[in-house]
Amino acid sequence: MKKIVLGLAALGLAVSAAQAQTYPQRPITMIVPFAAGGPTDVIARIVGDHMSRTLGQQIVIENVAGAGGTTGITRAAQSQPDGYTIMMGHMGTHGAAPALYPSLKYDPTKDFAPIGLAAGTPIIIVAKKDFPAKDLKGFVDYMKANGEKVNMAHAGVGSVSHMTGIFFSSVIKTKPTMVTYRGTGPALNDLMANSVDYMTDQIVNVAPQIQGGTIKAFAIATPERSPALPNLPTTKEAGLDGFEVSAWNAVFAPKGTSPEIVKKLNDALVKALDDENTKKRLLDLGGVIPTGAERTPAALQKLVESEVARWTPVLKAAGATAE
Numbered sequence: 001m002k003k004i005v006l007g008l009a010a011l012g013l014a015v016s017a018a019q020a021q022t023y024p025q026r027p028i029t030m031i032v033p034f035a036a037g038g039p040t041d042v043i044a045r046i047v048g049d050h051m052s053r054t055l056g057q058q059i060v061i062e063n064v065a066g067a068g069g070t071t072g073i074t075r076a077a078q079s080q081p082d083g084y085t086i087m088m089g090h091m092g093t094h095g096a097a098p099a100l101y102p103s104l105k106y107d108p109t110k111d112f113a114p115i116g117l118a119a120g121t122p123i124i125i126v127a128k129k130d131f132p133a134k135d136l137k138g139f140v141d142y143m144k145a146n147g148e149k150v151n152m153a154h155a156g157v158g159s160v161s162h163m164t165g166i167f168f169s170s171v172i173k174t175k176p177t178m179v180t181y182r183g184t185g186p187a188l189n190d191l192m193a194n195s196v197d198y199m200t201d202q203i204v205n206v207a208p209q210i211q212g213g214t215i216k217a218f219a220i221a222t223p224e225r226s227p228a229l230p231n232l233p234t235t236k237e238a239g240l241d242g243f244e245v246s247a248w249n250a251v252f253a254p255k256g257t258s259p260e261i262v263k264k265l266n267d268a269l270v271k272a273l274d275d276e277n278t279k280k281r282l283l284d285l286g287g288v289i290p291t292g293a294e295r296t297p298a299a300l301q302k303l304v305e306s307e308v309a310r311w312t313p314v315l316k317a318a319g320a321t322a323e
């Protein structure tokens, strides 16, 4: 009996090695857990476009929005670990989510095969063009004076826009009214239409509108200014201490995906990040290109572990929870 079991196990290994050898044989689905047009979607389409060329198969983006990105990530985590379903996660879905969803159906540190970091995304405080403040100090004063009369847009509890919005509110001690969207793509449309007041969003989503003057930007929450928005002051320069945060987006596969397939996917991602045109598209939007050392699956695993540890106390202290 034992010989049969060993034989079957060896056969199974041989089959998966053969599958990995010929992978990919058909299009790959990349689940983006937010609505089309937002930062996660934009990054997925930019890197996915070049990854398709290296892999020789189309990477098809599937937007599965809801619950701050956890709906899409849950579906991706439960998909077959055959390399044909991957996902674009980020600091919210793979950092904040455990603190905000006690019954979360996945563990960011255990239920995935990390592929690699795709882009860093500094956070920017943006407001509708009609917002009655001309700089960050005026904005904060207005927020303090008007509390819940001010509406903050976000992409669902646990999204980057939500968690950084909570962080911002705890720093300036205000409690705005939250308005939930299926992504900050749709939220930005309402900001441009002056029908929601402000949000803290990833630079790759709002840079074109800031450059075009269709929305207001008060500051970027990083120690240095962004080359994509050289005239936008940092929060520190604008007089606000204690609010510095940069998000990140990264590619994951479900746990159990074979090391050979993980390597092929990581190789395609690294080639995309080294491609001049792909780099330019990300940099023009203010994205930050990961360094070589930051691009490995092991580096991403370490980042996820440290981010879950970092954000859990911050969000619990802010009393934020989805349930």
Ligand code: MLT
Pocket: 034, 035, 037, 038, 039, 040, 041, 069, 090, 092, 154, 155, 158, 159, 160, 161, 162, 182, 183, 184, 185, 202
């Ligand atoms: C978020 O976390 O706010 C999302 O990245 C927004 C989006 O991608 O639509």
